[in-house]
Amino acid sequence: MPHPISQTIYQALADIELVDPHTHINPHAPASKSLADLLGYHYYTELAHSAGMPKDQIEDDSIGPDELVARLVEGLWPIENTVQYRWFIEICRKLFDVDCRTIDSENLETITAAAADKFASPNWADTVLSRSNVRAVFLTNDFDDDLQGFDTAKYIPCLRTDDLVFHLAKPETRQRLTDCSGIELTGSLDSLRSALKQRFEHFTASGAKACAISLPPTFEPQQVSDGRAETAWESVLRQGILADDSHHTALSRFVFWTLAELCDEFGLPFDLMIGVNRGVYESGVFQGQDLYDSRVSLIQYKALFNAFPKVTFPVSVLASVTNQELVSYAWIFPNVVTNGHWWYSNTPSFIARDAMARLEAIPQTKQIGYYSDAYKLEFVWPKFDMYRQVLSNLLAEHFVGFLGWSEEQAIALGHRVLRGNVEDIFNIES
Amino acid sequence: MPHPISQTIYQALADIELVDPHTHINPHAPASKSLADLLGYHYYTELAHSAGMPKDQIEDDSIGPDELVARLVEGLWPIENTVQYRWFIEICRKLFDVDCRTIDSENLETITAAAADKFASPNWADTVLSRSNVRAVFLTNDFDDDLQGFDTAKYIPCLRTDDLVFHLAKPETRQRLTDCSGIELTGSLDSLRSALKQRFEHFTASGAKACAISLPPTFEPQQVSDGRAETAWESVLRQGILADDSHHTALSRFVFWTLAELCDEFGLPFDLMIGVNRGVYESGVFQGQDLYDSRVSLIQYKALFNAFPKVTFPVSVLASVTNQELVSYAWIFPNVVTNGHWWYSNTPSFIARDAMARLEAIPQTKQIGYYSDAYKLEFVWPKFDMYRQVLSNLLAEHFVGFLGWSEEQAIALGHRVLRGNVEDIFNIES
Amino acid sequence: MPHPISQTIYQALADIELVDPHTHINPHAPASKSLADLLGYHYYTELAHSAGMPKDQIEDDSIGPDELVARLVEGLWPIENTVQYRWFIEICRKLFDVDCRTIDSENLETITAAAADKFASPNWADTVLSRSNVRAVFLTNDFDDDLQGFDTAKYIPCLRTDDLVFHLAKPETRQRLTDCSGIELTGSLDSLRSALKQRFEHFTASGAKACAISLPPTFEPQQVSDGRAETAWESVLRQGILADDSHHTALSRFVFWTLAELCDEFGLPFDLMIGVNRGVYESGVFQGQDLYDSRVSLIQYKALFNAFPKVTFPVSVLASVTNQELVSYAWIFPNVVTNGHWWYSNTPSFIARDAMARLEAIPQTKQIGYYSDAYKLEFVWPKFDMYRQVLSNLLAEHFVGFLGWSEEQAIALGHRVLRGNVEDIFNIES
Ligand SMILES: [Zn+2]
Numbered sequence A, B, C: 001m002p003h004p005i006s007q008t009i010y011q012a013l014a015d016i017e018l019v020d021p022h023t024h025i026n027p028h029a030p031a032s033k034s035l036a037d038l039l040g041y042h043y044y045t046e047l048a049h050s051a052g053m054p055k056d057q058i059e060d061d062s063i064g065p066d067e068l069v070a071r072l073v074e075g076l077w078p079i080e081n082t083v084q085y086r087w088f089i090e091i092c093r094k095l096f097d098v099d100c101r102t103i104d105s106e107n108l109e110t111i112t113a114a115a116a117d118k119f120a121s122p123n124w125a126d127t128v129l130s131r132s133n134v135r136a137v138f139l140t141n142d143f144d145d146d147l148q149g150f151d152t153a154k155y156i157p158c159l160r161t162d163d164l165v166f167h168l169a170k171p172e173t174r175q176r177l178t179d180c181s182g183i184e185l186t187g188s189l190d191s192l193r194s195a196l197k198q199r200f201e202h203f204t205a206s207g208a209k210a211c212a213i214s215l216p217p218t219f220e221p222q223q224v225s226d227g228r229a230e231t232a233w234e235s236v237l238r239q240g241i242l243a244d245d246s247h248h249t250a251l252s253r254f255v256f257w258t259l260a261e262l263c264d265e266f267g268l269p270f271d272l273m274i275g276v277n278r279g280v281y282e283s284g285v286f287q288g289q290d291l292y293d294s295r296v297s298l299i300q301y302k303a304l305f306n307a308f309p310k311v312t313f314p315v316s317v318l319a320s321v322t323n324q325e326l327v328s329y330a331w332i333f334p335n336v337v338t339n340g341h342w343w344y345s346n347t348p349s350f351i352a353r354d355a356m357a358r359l360e361a362i363p364q365t366k367q368i369g370y371y372s373d374a375y376k377l378e379f380v381w382p383k384f385d386m387y388r389q390v391l392s393n394l395l396a397e398h399f400v401g402f403l404g405w406s407e408e409q410a411i412a413l414g415h416r417v418l419r420g421n422v423e424d425i426f427n428i429e430s
């Protein structure tokens, strides 16, 4: 049973207009155009596959969007218990105005019709934003994105750097970097540094508010001497992905460290999303192949956090078992802040325990409560709402019930982690 | 305070007839014959020892069953707070019809008399099964068990393979394998493969529904080439346990991989119980010596899960910190399902958090809620009942309270994880 | 909402006079003399720093105590949500009789005046003890402490051995050992052994009740042969901290093992506080630089626990993810007992889950519920009170609510973990 005043707090939090500090929204097609855009989200395809649907019944080119939806709807009943399923139902209820508890062959037609109506309405994306009480969302932009053709006050650019740190050995990555920066990548480190810096100039000039990267559990940032980095760079230029592992590691560290230096120079927070192993399930569906090794420690980031006291690092951890380290590092390091509840830790019971551990021990100014990680705008609302419900309960039980705070104080804390800190940490105008 | 409708749900779950998918019951002596059989369970001897009873007061050959019970009863008061103690009290109340809260010198005579009455009654084992609402239990059979002389519909065989994977270097293990399979183990891998296959034929012909193994935290399954395996096999045949560690590892991996191939061929699920270190407390009582290193990851099983898409792997993890990985791997891999709450994670608070994390994120069809791991039938009931109570609370609070499900829906989910999935996953007739 | 009878249990627990089994109290100045003594506690300086106050505004020699308090009070609002802040407020309310919810520029004068009044009162330290219902506190004494000039029944000596195990390579440590023991440290191991033994004689003669040490996550106790130890000792004597790492490790292990032998000989429990990495945040404030790597396992202590069955090891773990191992090792090993909730795990949500896991599975006689770790007496009360509130809830919900215990039984269990076990395990007269 939720605490009795949890509901009051929830209402107050629902009234807060949000800025979502991390999504994968495409600003040129932010909202869905069909149910296939929603049910094609990897959470549904991977769970339907995990529950028994063969991959070739989900991903074959011959499958049209209506057919995909029909198949998935048939394959989704085993996941009715999951919170991921719940997100979709909440979209139907909140955004499509369909009063359903499930999606199945009986109500599929109704839902499809209602959704089609909405998709066809003028400015559906803006409607979704406004009904979700969302002012702006952060994007995840490739480093060579031209950032043209959208409103950067509403769709806030963020420089995603995985390719630069981990895939510079691929000729196509280097070509993309040269093409967008206009800088020839020679054997000298200067050319690489200049190209990276040019990207920061481009992104910050276009309103970018963060640099971001996801990192495998084995990664350990270290400063690499120029001599060592040059050797690695030359080797990678010569041999590409066939270069020795030690060169890949050295180059990854060099590029990562250079990005941190540029974050320092350009005043950008550097979002670290720590812990993912890519491609663990090799035959999984698209975006449903990544898992992790929870044996990771923030001690691996000791050198980084010490070297860049002026760079703010919003840190996400993939496994809840790393959350206590995150709490402790954010408690001690001024430049480490906690950032949302990521991926496999983004389910109610993990959110509840991880958020509580943060709220009771870290300065309130150093906690970014949540981000949706959504690929389509429709998912921002149900995901944030899941968080809001968990948060309301924690505020009601611990802060009001246990500590004797007033409702107003509890709501103020909720406002801070939901909205205020996003503005302060990412330097967004309120 | 439990959620108000938790009790209704509990009642409905208690009415479900169970199939217990993992026990160590001896089908030739499934129920206890004396209180010593119950209090001699390692949970009581190891806890009494941990609380101060010297081992030689528990295990000396000169100690008769009555004497052992008298001693243990005296040594058990320090564990009255534990859930393990609670299991025994529940047996007294439910099966012996004694209304007690403790067992002590004052009521020992009463309990002994009541129990003796029951033990002497005709068909006590069947009475226990029926009062516990249990239809059948899985066994843990040595690979050379002849599986004769018991009703395999009630006592379902399961091929336990620890000895084959980890102790084939011992001459007695190889002798047992030769004796039961009728196949001479020569230096050729074929002989070993044939003997293993013969065991699968024997077990499946006798109604076995699973293959099972417990694994140390360091184990990492890998396919081993025939050449490498042959070298290892020859070395082990020649040197036994004195063979080089690398050969032991290679042979373990080869046998394990071969078992997985046979599970594939014979359509048996392969229960993996991951994480135990044997013999950590060298002077501990019988079965009270094993502990673990919680630094284990399912990434160690990446190759296995990818290589055998058609084999179902019901996975148990020893440490609750591994539960989130288990949730995530079961969420992504179609062939990974969660299996019960094992040993040191089989206490209410770990069950509650681990079960909740599963229920909110994994397809409902991929969760085997519980197994008792019991050595005597009497323990099936109190252990399952502990789980039922935790589960009822989660269903009431999260699914009915938070998600707005009906009681019927919640009970249906409970039925599935308690019974339905056991039938479906292990191919048991309902 | 707390369970209704949680409050009754809380009251009963608050009436229990405490012996605090681990603090850093200075017996020559046990209570605070100014608010700077309280707000100078590393929890406030490190959190204020983490929330944005530059270190040089906290630690410069030119900053007087009033100025420090004024600055910190200004810098503390971001941590009003934290439990560490709560400890201070509880001190104001309970010990200074100021009815406040925050400390800020508006009420600073009031609090300062009220506190000054108390600090100036005769026997303030004894008043704090009596208002906190505390009979005695354990100290943390340097190995060369003369233990003179205080009442060892109230301030119980404890031999802290970090310097001996980890800093014997520093000439000043060896000099201190020679000076206090009167034994010349030559290249022979005997001189070192004799000096260590002399310290045990001195400490036990002065009423010491425990030996204690904090250990990094990498430490793995092992017995070292005399030959190996001698080589290490000679090398360290010759080269000091420049000696090879292998020699430092061997010497640390030798000294640690010798301390365990002395604990055995002198009948002292050996407190192990496992998991801290010192100096991770190099520019942090005083005592605000230490963090950890949660990838530690008690399997590292297998040899130790097996070798010293007669030494009691009260074990604290820094990270909550190690708590389940601690529960399991205390469940199996007679000589392992759980000890309090240490440092980064000393916040309500971690205490709740870690304490519950212990209460449901470990003999009640093997759990030391809590220690304050306080540097000043004033903090003993609010820290223990936080624990008492969490404990009352667990006793009410699990033992009374779930198991049907009476209030009296639940209170008796609370008494045992709060007080009875401290007496029994550390051999304190009741
Ligand atoms: Zn993302």
Ligand SMILES: [Zn+2]
Residues within 6 Å of the ligand: B022, B023, B024, B140, B373
């Ligand atoms: Zn078992």
Ligand SMILES: [Zn+2]
Residues within 6 Å of the ligand: C022, C023, C024, C140, C373
């Ligand atoms: Zn301490």
